Amino acid sequence: MPSVQLSKPAEGITQITLNRPDNLNTMNAELVGELGDALTEINADRDCRVVILTGAGRGFCAGLDLKGYGDDPELRAGNPVMTGLDRQREIAALALQLHQLRQPVIAAVNGPAAGGGLALVCASDIRIAADPAIFAVSFIRAGFSACDIGVSWLLPRIVGAGHAHELMLTGRRFDSAEALRIGLVTEVVGPDLLLETAIEKAKEIMLNPPFSVELTKQGMWLAVENPSFAAAVELENRQQILTSMTQDAKEASAAFLEKRAPTYHRK
16 A cells, blocks of 8 residues: 555545554655655646645654664665765655645644654644644654754744744643644644545635635745745735736636635636
C-alpha cells in the first residue's frame, strides 16, 4: 500500500491521507518522498481548489519514525553531517511545500500530531481537530532542538510567542481543548464529524473565486513575513486590481446580487 493516498471527496477538493496507520503515520523516507510528490502534483492541478490533509487510523502523524527512517545504510556509509543534512532538508521541504502551495490546506487532525506531524499542522492554513487529537513539539524530548521543520517560525505566529516558547521548551503533550484555547485549531469536533466538517469548510472557501483565494493565501503569509505596513498595503493594492480584472470577479458580484450560487472558471 502507498504511504500517501490521494482521493477526491468532492469536486474541487483533494484529500491527502497519510497511510501508515500501524505506525501512527510516522515519517520515513517512503512517506516523505510520496508526500512531496503528491504536493507537487496537486500544485499543478488546476481543478483542485482546496486540500484536506489527514491521517489514516487513529493518528495524524506522530513525527519521525524512530525505529528507522529507511536510509540508515546510506547515512552510515557517508559523511554523517552531509547525509544527515540532506535528510533534514528533505523532511523540512514538506513544510515549505504546504506553505507555498497554491491551494489552501485544511489540516483535519484526527489523532496524535507530534514533532514533524505538528509541523505539518502548523504549515497548513486552517486547522480543525477531532476530540482525541493530541499535540506535542516532541523534537526536544527526542534529544534534538525544538526548532525544526519550520515550527520555530510558524508556531509563534499562530499561537503567540509566549505559548510557543513554553510548548517548545517543555515538549509536553497538550490536548485538543488547549489547542483550541490557544488558537492552534479553529474548531474541535467529534471524530465522526471531522472530515465532514473539513469538507464543508473547503466548500465554503470555494464559494469565492479561485484566483482570489490563491492570492489571498499568498498575501496573508507575505503580510506575516513583511515588517513594513506600507509594503503590505501596496501588495494588497496590486492584489485588488489583479482580482478585479477577472471574469470570475464579475461572476461573484452577479451571483451575490442575483442571490444564486456562483460558477467559476478561473478566468
